[in-house]
Amino acid sequence: MHPYEDIRATILERINNQTWPAGSTLPHEEQLAKEFDVARGTIRRALSSLVEAGLIERRRKAGTRVVDRRSHMSTLNIPIIRHEIESSGAQYGYKLLSSDIHSPEKDETGFFKTASLKHVLALHLKDGRPFQLEDRLINLTAIPKARDESFKTISPNEWLVAQVPYSSIRTYLRAELASALDVTHLKITTGRPVFIVERQTTLKTVPLTRVRLSHDAAQYQVVTETADVT
Amino acid sequence: MHPYEDIRATILERINNQTWPAGSTLPHEEQLAKEFDVARGTIRRALSSLVEAGLIERRRKAGTRVVDRRSHMSTLNIPIIRHEIESSGAQYGYKLLSSDIHSPEKDETGFFKTASLKHVLALHLKDGRPFQLEDRLINLTAIPKARDESFKTISPNEWLVAQVPYSSIRTYLRAELASALDVTHLKITTGRPVFIVERQTTLKTVPLTRVRLSHDAAQYQVVTETADVT
DNA sequence: AATATTATTATGTATATACATAATAATGAA
DNA sequence: TTCATTATTATGTATATACATAATAATATT
Known part of the structure; x- marks a missing residue:
């Protein structure tokens, strides 16, 4: 053209x-x-x-x-789970499981160097059935207003995206066997695999939040496509 | 600046x-x-x-x-496994397990509408230990020269990238329990999770190849990062 | 009120020109 | 030979101008 x-x-x-x-x-x-x-x-x-x-x-x-095309680049898009569920025509549900304020020791990975942390556990449902378990740590030093948010009606995921600007996100995708928490809340049987999306969000080197999103492997997969240049 | x-x-x-x-x-x-x-x-x-x-x-x-940042876009890079292994400083190994020519029925997914197919099963090793199992179907109608390639010394993955231009790749990432083939060739125990990368490659609507790459979940994860715009 | 036609307009493309910059290549000094 | 200095040069940025195009907004028609 x-x-x-x-x-x-x-x-x-x-x-x-x-x-x-x-x-x-x-x-x-x-x-x-x-x-x-x-x-x-x-x-x-x-x-x-x-x-x-x-x-x-x-x-x-x-x-x-x-370029020697020995590796393929494609864009990966991980939407907020509510939008993914609703756009599939299903009913979205949300349930807060727990919310506590912790001392820095809770962070085994060393992502948050030192900060007071909020630990939130929440469940996202699809047509009334557990779909995604959200296990999140929030840096209260960087995001003080998260201290007063109960997360009873809005998920941490959605609240953060709306409230907090970020500069970079690192995402890990992996397979695991369902943990005790996964089994309990996702209502799957022990020994089943789960698909894990772990995200670490930062604003110019300041760690903001880390989340582990787990899903029944039988119900969740990630799809990505290369840009089709013609 | x-x-x-x-x-x-x-x-x-x-x-x-x-x-x-x-x-x-x-x-x-x-x-x-x-x-x-x-x-x-x-x-x-x-x-x-x-x-x-x-x-x-x-x-x-x-x-x-x-844009309402309800979803995060990031670029996903899945390199040829040999490069990934070698760049980690480990020793790369390759072993062809089987190679046969099949009739179209072999394709349950309907990705290849009708075509004669080559089915190749191969193993990629890291420091002598199984790391990735490559289970691939190749469209011989679209890629006739693949019929004469034995894949004994070069993996289908690498051969295809070097020989065949493509226009788009769709990638699925998911978790599964190890299949019988996974258990046998990846030398993992039954009941362990595997991380699956499935790719469908096309050249302007012509299906070229479909591959299922399975990995011991304990040894493999995918990492991706958003472009840090400052 | 619903539909079709016609402005309007912000983004998109194409042009030409000048200069900046990073990275290689060439040169010279040790 | 090795290292530092200096061209060289292809890409990158900035400018100004003209026109194309898609999508909305306004108008007219049914």
């Missing part, structure tokens, strides 16, 4: 048919601009789109190189 | 301190250009960077709105 899209498509084709194989260097912007008879800016538009897709890499003076 | 970075930072600050709360509309480009005393292009540079980070959304005529 737009010139830059056509240019991107033919560049992509040349990468795919090995005219420019992985590791090779592309002609520089002005040469491409001359070949396609467009301004340099239009070439830049096409190339930066391919950078975003992870197909090429560019460095000053070194030029533009085709 | 660069003007657009300063501008992006102050816009980000206004989003974080609720000057422009989630859902609100930002001034349009020319107004911002006037405020910051730069050209419209510089404002566009700052804003498009925030679009990439998923913090704002832009639509023609409607303008620029602050």
Whole structure:
């Protein structure tokens, strides 16, 4: 449609048919601009789109190189569980299980160096049945107003997203056997696997919150897709 | 450092301190250009960077709105297992377990509509111990040269990445109990959880390959991080 | 009131030009 | 040879201008 899209498509084709194989260097912007008879800016538009897709890499003076696709980048999207459940047409339910204020020792991982912490345990239900167990620590030093929030009607997850700005989130995905808490609250039998999403949220090096979200493995999986550059 | 970075930072600050709360509309480009005393292009540079980070959304005529951060986008990177193992300083090993050509019925999921398929089972080892079991189906109609590849010295994963261009990959991450094959080849005990990465690769609607990668849950987890926009 | 048509407008693309910058390559000094 | 210094150069940023486009808003038609 737009010139830059056509240019991107033919560049992509040349990468795919090995005219420019992985590791090779592309002609520089002005040469491409001359070949396609467009301004340099239009070439830049096409190339930066391919950078975003992870197909090429560019460095000053070194030029533009085709990435060796030995790893696949894709965007992972983990929504707030209420939205995920509701958008599937099911009924969402929430139940606070416990909420306490702890001293820093509670944090075995060393994520919170030193801070007073709030520990919240809550359950998210799908059509009345347990779906996600939220086990969370909140840094009260960084988020003092969390001290006065009961989390009886709103989940920590949702409250935090609405109230607290963050700069980066690290997410771990793993499989585990159901813990005693998982068995009790997710109502699954001992020996069943659970899918764990653990998140550590920070605001410019300040640890804000850490959460372990556990799910019955039979009811939960994560799906992700690469951007389809055509 | 660069003007657009300063501008992006102050816009980000206004989003974080609720000057422009989630859902609100930002001034349009020319107004911002006037405020910051730069050209419209510089404002566009700052804003498009925030679009990439998923913090704002832009639509023609409607303008620029602050995204309601109810879901977190992060980039997921699943490398070829050999690179992951070697970059951790460990010794990589590979063993082909079986390789057969099947009729389409083998594909229960309906991913390959109709095609002759190659079924390959292979094991990836870390320091001599089983680490990842690769259970793969390859579309021989789309990738005929895979028929003559034995996969005795190179894994299907690596061979495909090097030989076959693709346009999109869908990845499923889930937890399961170890299957009979997992128990046998990953040398784990029955009843242990495994972490499954399942990938479906296509080239413009043509299904190319589907793979189930299973790992001992105790030895494998996926880590992902959001882009830290400052 | 509901639908179709037509402005309107903020974002998007394309152009040209000038200069900045980072990283490599070339050169010179030890 | 090795290290430090200095070009060199491809990408990156900033500018200004013109026009395209999609989506909303306003108007007219049924």
